[in-house]
Amino acid sequence: MSQPLSVRVQAEDFDIALLQxxxxxxxxxxxAVATFTGYVRNNNENRNVHSLELEHYPGMTExxxxxxxxxxxxxxxxMAAAVVHRVGKLKPGEQIVWVGVSSSHREAAFAACEFIMDYLKTRAPFWKKELSPEGGQWLDARASDGERARRWEHD
Incomplete structure (x- = not known):
């Protein structure tokens, strides 16, 4: 059986219940179903965040x-997996990303969901600019995200 795999990159907000x-x-x-929803932080590395701008390369990102x-x-x-990732200007507390995975057992659903999120953070071509009272700053990938993703290379 081929698994239904769904990817959407969009500016619009999303409805978690509808996605599930x-x-x-x-x-x-x-x-089992495992899901993850990410939100814009209001504070990042001791900076107050006013908004986060996400850019992507259409086609390549999907x-x-x-x-x-x-x-x-x-x-x-x-059995099924889906990702919805937002782009554009987002405010603290707004949803950025939703990942959902369905599997016959919870262990596989949790692992696959975490794997997808770890790789989204490190491999998906998104560029993030944080706007704070100090101005705008492009964000680099976090070393901790890279470390988390590397653990999957050995499984």
């Missing part, structure tokens, strides 16, 4: 995320 309902179509409703989902489906018995 869409994830649970057909056989994907059997077993293909990159699709590859991450395909890798998760090769590693675990994923």
């Amino acid at each position: 309902e869409q994830l649970l179509q057909g056989e994907a409703a059997e077993g 293909r990159s995320i699709q590859q991450i989902l395909a890798q998760s489906a090769q590693r675990w018995p994923v």
Whole structure:
């Protein structure tokens, strides 16, 4: 069976309940679902955040995320997986990303969801600019995100 893998990159907000309902179509409703929702922080490294601007390269970004989902489906018995990632100018407390994974068992659903999120943080081509009272600053990838993603290289 091929797994339904869904990727959306959009400026609009998203409805978590609707996304989970869409994830649970057909056989994907059997077993377990793990989800993750990321939000804009109001403070980052002792800076007050007024907004976060996310840019991407259309087409390339979606293909990159699709590859991450395909890798998760090769590693675990994923029945369905989906990612919605926002771009544009977001304010603290707004949703940035949603990841959902359906599998027949919770261990696989949790692992695949975490794998996808770790790789989104380190491999997906997004550029983030944080705006604070001190001005704008482009954000570099965090070393801790890279360390988390490297653990999957040895599984």
